[in-house]
Amino acid sequence: MKLQYCVNRTGAVPPEKLALTGLEVQKAARAFHSTIPGYEPTPLTALDHLARRLGVSQVLVKDESKRFGLNAFKALGGSYAMARYLGEQLGLGRDQLTFEALGTPEAREKLGERTFVTATDGNHGRGVAWAARQLGHRAVVYMPKGSARERLENIRAQGAQAEITGLNYDDAVRLADRMGREHGWTLIQDTAWPGYEDIPAWIIQGYTTIAQEIADQLEERGWEKPTHLFLQAGVGSFAGAMLGSFAARWGRDCPVACIVEPDRADCLYRSARAGTITPVTGDLDSMMAGLCCGEPCTVSWPILQRGAAAFVSCGDEYAARGMRLLGRPEPGDPAIISGESGAVGVGVLAAILCEEGLEDLRWTLGLNEHSRVLCISTEGDTDRENYRRVLDGARF
Template structure:
């Protein structure tokens, strides 16, 4: 693993050959599991014609993840499936303590699933997480430990605390030797993309020509790549990863051709402020991502404001998708970038808004996606 110093001048990478790569799909059991959960309904897919006019494409849809299982982000999909798999492998009477590290959304989702299952949870939060986010986790009944360090330090503390039974680490990033449970979390996100398929059909829309995904460690992008690269035949959409300039670890890794760790800086996109790609996600991102772009906090703030004016609640991380598409499809190199993404004037774009503003009190805590 190489370390790349910050700042980095490269803010764009494209690999059109990614559209021809294929992989195995997520298991169908994931969708059946979520469909059977109390209170689960598909999140909205909103069409925003004003953005289609601005971006010079046929149609633009935004997947609004501001309320998933009653929580303000998509994270509950992965946490619920992973906790289900963990508990399914144990006898009902076996003690289990669910442990995780979080910047907010993932930890709250794990705490919620633990409470619903009647199990305890212990959540480690790094420096800078807003007190309201911590209070929301504690309100789910979890024990919270504050770590005086960044997200990576909180992950190390959580991993240490989960080293002995009955504790089980439920982390949404992977490293060598710890990949099974993060793999279940990624599988859980598959439901989101199946919903998009059905919602586009219901809107008489073409399959997406481009999907934009906010990226932290790359788990949600891995789920997107898996979904769209596991379909036999037919055109595959371009998948665009969007990261903060202050923490573009996937972009730096794609440019180098191998995983790198970057020095992260401050960013309002706190849930994307990750310095190292997930080891589980990296092979899929390397082979199946069409492009990656880095955006500034100002780009994200403008996008969040514009989405709010169009009736959609989106925090800085969720609005990064719009900021990234704007960066990719405008400016002096727009024609070249559109060609690399295979986008024509009639293309359908889908942007993932991964969290609502409720997930981002004041300092915008989120979680690595």
């Protein structure tokens, strides 16, 4: 099946929508993350030979499999939201937050042992469980049906109570919310709805550390800023964080953004076509488990609705294509281990540049031999069995 796309005729984030991801916000989030033991920027890699094959000037990939030893980026959001919540309980301002301040004997005595609850397909729950453990608290994690056993065990390895439910992702979120209210637990969820927006906003702000690292790495290496961004999306929190961060930093020179989703859970694509938030229901059974979300995040949607140039809905074969392009690279390029949700941006980029029938989208996005494209690999091989099957050609 060919990918489907919707072109957005606005393509610019209004300045009033950027308070969420402004430069001061980015600095505060990274300042906190830098106090966590083991923090270091993840690699930004130029795939020059892939760029030459695809006919563009540059392909850059940010490799989030190196984040805190967790094989994915999600701990940035969960840890920052948890820190902001605990900081409020301690009377600490945003600029006073450090890992050490939250773990002092005085802080622990005042806070006691808190329990944080969340729903996840794997990466977000692992990040929340890790952050809770690092800060001396508990985590309870609910996973949707079909979740990989390896991802469940990775969460349990962080000391969390975790289980795979018989629900889809969005219903698992509702379960986590209900259990939190019944037991007095704090919900740390990376999607939002009316009445639950502060913590999702903090999670989005936590993700902006990635964008600040990229900006610094570009400057350090003397590379020009990218002309294009390919951003994968589930509820849209990560994509909104990246697009909002770069729009806050570069204004009208913000790169052209293409949002990519699995066709079984393409709530942002459908929302863009409808002009209003449009959920997707059902099993949401894509291989791209980290993107299988049916309801857009109300906090990040205004950024994506106004700022993205295009929304793409695609099948699992595009994720597999990206996994193989990165995992079995062109001679001379380094290999990047990128999982199903991490690699789909590269797969869609290759399709737009190379497949017949997509010339209009290529022209609309302005992709050509002068383009410098940034993709962010948000996870490594978090389901190693499936990763091996895809790279060996046993799937797709």
